[in-house]
Amino acid sequence: MDMPEKTIHDLEELKEYAAGFVATLRGGETIGLVGELGAGKTAFVQEVARALGVESAVTSPTFVLMGFHKTGAGAAARGIRTLCHVDAYRLKEESELWEIGFGDYVGKPDTVIFVEWADRVPSLRGLPGYHELKIGFDEGEVRRLSWDAASSPPLQDKPE
Ligand SMILES: Nc1ncnc2c1ncn2[C@@H]1O[C@H](COP(=O)(O)OP(=O)(O)OP(=O)(O)O)[C@@H](O)[C@H]1O
Numbered sequence: 005m006d007m008p009e010k011t012i013h014d015l016e017e018l019k020e021y022a023a024g025f026v027a028t029l030r031g032g033e034t035i036g037l038v039g040e041l042g043a044g045k046t047a048f049v050q051e052v053a054r055a056l057g058v059e060s061a062v063t064s065p066t067f068v069l070m071g072f073h074k075t076g077a078g079a080a081a082r083g084i085r086t087l088c089h090v091d092a093y094r095l096k097e098e099s100e101l102w103e104i105g106f107g108d109y110v111g112k113p114d115t116v117i118f119v120e121w122a123d124r125v126p127s128l129r130g131l132p133g134y135h136e137l138k139i140g141f142d143e144g145e146v147r148r149l150s151w152d153a154a155s156s157p158p159l160q161d162k163p164e
Pocket residue numbers: 012013014015018039040041042043044045046047048064120144145146147
């Protein structure tokens with residue numbers, strides 16, 4: 005299985021990439037984001053949210069582990085109604101995530117889930133519909149995005 009890689013030069017390119025990626029979503033996916041502090045995990049979720057027509061602000065709030073955002077009419081019309089955004093940075097045990105009801109949203113057909121610091125939640129890797137995106141630094145604003153072949157088979161029509 006290949007591991008599609010993409011070099012992203014700036015936020016405008018991230019926006020385009022996220023929009024292309026969102027077009028491949030069907031609902032029910034869980035996307036794990038792995039990358040160092042400041043790599044651009046939240047930035048990616050923000051661009052995904054924009055492409056989904058989310059109006060509420062996507063941030064990384066200090067005390068909220070899991071946030072929900074209603075999508076816009078376009079995404080809703082194709083069955084994707086909710087963006088669930090998890091930031092696992094402050095998790096002490098991965099069980100905490102499951103204890104707050106995360107499992108209720110996994111695989112939910114009208115929901116797409118994005119988990120920052122997914123490497124802190126190894127149990128994600130066994131989930132059907134799980135895909136992992138690594139975001140690495142290059143020079144300046146340049147980032148390298150790569151999909152992990154060890155998670156689910158690649159999404160169809162995934163942008164190169
Ligand atoms: N090509 C790019 N892709 C992503 N972010 C970029 C890019 N170029 C610049 N940035 C900037 O890098 C920063 C990334 O911060 P962001 O909060 O998204 O990182 P993060 O991985 O979520 O960090 P944290 O580990 O603190 O959650 C933002 O200020 C963003 O504007």
